[in-house]
Amino acid sequence: MGNLNRRQFLSLAAGGAAAMPLAGCQSELLRLGAGAKKTPNIVFLLTDDHRWDAMGCAGNPNIYTPNIDDMAKNGVRFTNAFVTTSICASSRASIFSGQWVSRHRINDFATSFSPEALAQTYPMLLRQAGYRIGFVGKYGVGTGRDFPSDKFDFWRGCPGQCDPYERKDKDGNYKHLTQIMGEQAIEFLRSCSKDQPFCLSVSFKAPHVQDADPRQFVYDRAHANLYKDMTMPVAETADPKYFEALPEFLRESEARRRWQIRFATPQMYQESVKSYYRLITGADFVIGGIRLELKRLGFADNTVIIFTGDNGFYLGEHGLAGKWFPHEESIRVPLIVFDPRAPKNRRGVTVEQFALNVDIAPTILQLAGVPVPQQMQGRSLVPLLRGERPRWRSEFFYEHPFEHKTIAKSEALRTQRYKYARYIDFGYEELYDLKNDPHETTNLAKDEKYRQLLESLRSRCDELGQQAKGT
Numbered sequence: 110m111g112n113l114n115r116r117q118f119l120s121l122a123a124g125g126a127a128a129m130p131l132a133g134c135q136s137e138l139l140r141l142g143a144g145a146k147k148t149p150n151i152v153f154l155l156t157d158d159h160r161w162d163a164m165g166c167a168g169n170p171n172i173y174t175p176n177i178d179d180m181a182k183n184g185v186r187f188t189n190a191f192v193t194t195s196i197c198a199s200s201r202a203s204i205f206s207g208q209w210v211s212r213h214r215i216n217d218f219a220t221s222f223s224p225e226a227l228a229q230t231y232p233m234l235l236r237q238a239g240y241r242i243g244f245v246g247k248y249g250v251g252t253g254r255d256f257p258s259d260k261f262d263f264w265r266g267c268p269g270q271c272d273p274y275e276r277k278d279k280d281g282n283y284k285h286l287t288q289i290m291g292e293q294a295i296e297f298l299r300s301c302s303k304d305q306p307f308c309l310s311v312s313f314k315a316p317h318v319q320d321a322d323p324r325q326f327v328y329d330r331a332h333a334n335l336y337k338d339m340t341m342p343v344a345e346t347a348d349p350k351y352f353e354a355l356p357e358f359l360r361e362s363e364a365r366r367r368w369q370i371r372f373a374t375p376q377m378y379q380e381s382v383k384s385y386y387r388l389i390t391g392a393d394f395v396i397g398g399i400r401l402e403l404k405r406l407g408f409a410d411n412t413v414i415i416f417t418g419d420n421g422f423y424l425g426e427h428g429l430a431g432k433w434f435p436h437e438e439s440i441r442v443p444l445i446v447f448d449p450r451a452p453k454n455r456r457g458v459t460v461e462q463f464a465l466n467v468d469i470a471p472t473i474l475q476l477a478g479v480p481v482p483q484q485m486q487g488r489s490l491v492p493l494l495r496g497e498r499p500r501w502r503s504e505f506f507y508e509h510p511f512e513h514k515t516i517a518k519s520e521a522l523r524t525q526r527y528k529y530a531r532y533i534d535f536g537y538e539e540l541y542d543l544k545n546d547p548h549e550t551t552n553l554a555k556d557e558k559y560r561q562l563l564e565s566l567r568s569r570c571d572e573l574g575q576q577a578k579g580t
């Protein structure tokens with residue numbers, strides 16, 4: 110690839126981030142082209158700690174995400190997308206494998222896929238079927254020495270949390286990690302051929318914090334003025350009374366410690382939210398650049414783009430930061446599928462059915478025409494993308510068995526109306542009526558009027574938990 114300097118790349122990305130991004134090429138991107146019957150290329154884009162409502166297309170007027178919004182406007186957006194475990198390593202393993210943590214058992218930052226399990230992940234199955242596969246960014250499963258770099262045709266994965274954000278090019282000039290990942294994605298695309306389908310997985314670090322840095326959200330310096338003159342609204346549940354209502358083990362959790370260094374004062378809150386949004390906008394600009402490069406190379410009309418996040422993120426709700434626990438802010442994520450081959454009546458569509466991170470792998474495989482292995486527990490979203498009305502899940506099981514002295518293990522059952530949650534080591538249960546209490550402020554678990562419902566949901570949570578284990 111001809112090296113793009115920072116200004117050139119940002120210019121390319123900004124070209125796709127105008128008020129109406131990609132407007133000059135919409136008809137070409139969206140028409141049902143001659144390549145529609147060909148095996149599609151696939152670009153899978155994953156952001157880190159990206160909550161579901163941190164996009165303009167989700168109704169957030171305070172964030173600038175024109176390229177993501179454009180994919181939603183011309184694709185399918187899932188309005189009820191969730192992860193089955195809200196922590197990066199486990200969620201990424203679920204995305205690759207299509208399995209709950211109870212099945213794949215990757216529950217820390219050191220465990221890798223076994224060779225047998227790796228062979229049944231979506232990248233390896235695509236490669237076996239003839240795809241050229243590439244990976245860029247935060248792999249997140251296992252340690253660097255165990256990464257399957259030799260199993261990919263193109264590998265630019267980075268270990269751990271991919272620190273630091275701020276880097277330098279060969280000439281010593283400042284360069285942000287998000288920009289570097291965008292350049293690496295373009296490098297892969299430029300090495301592809303129209304004679305072989307490809308699948309590129311780009312796993313951004315953004316908008317994850319850089320834990321050891323006092324700034325936490327280390328955005329590209331070019332974006333320092335974004336949101337500068339705005340005042341970000343504060344969530345209702347940021348009121349201290351909601352934190353005080355939590356059990357002691359949550360008030361003393363890692364999520365509270367991180368709240369102290371991000372949201373403890375109004376000034377800290379404003380800077381943290383703005384910087385979180387700046388990181389997301391930076392990833393959005395890079396996504397615009399990737400889309401423009403797909404068009405320039407002639408791949409755009411036959412490339413499906415899937416965009417999602419690996420877990421949600423508290424922005425001070427309930428007096429917490431981070432993720433991990435079963436609140437909506439922690440487990441709910443964006444999910445958009447942009448397929449340029451789709452008919453006009455499947456553009457700008459929203460789908461309300463539950464979509465899970467375990468559904469990503471079977472969806473990618475079905476799009477590619479590759480059989481979905483029986484051990485994948487997720488379901489392909491392709492029927493929903495097509496507008497079909499299959500029998501679909503009306504509930505799902507959430508689990509967080511990660512070992513940490515101040516992150517309580519939890520399980521939950523999320524239905525269309527209710528959420529039942531339990532913190533395993535503390536015998537503490539929660540029950541929320543999400544229809545009447547969407548912000549989860551009133552725990553009904555000890556209300557005698559809801560005793561029968563609580564028992565029913567508890568039993569169903571047990572049952573789905575056993576199914577997740579494969580028993």
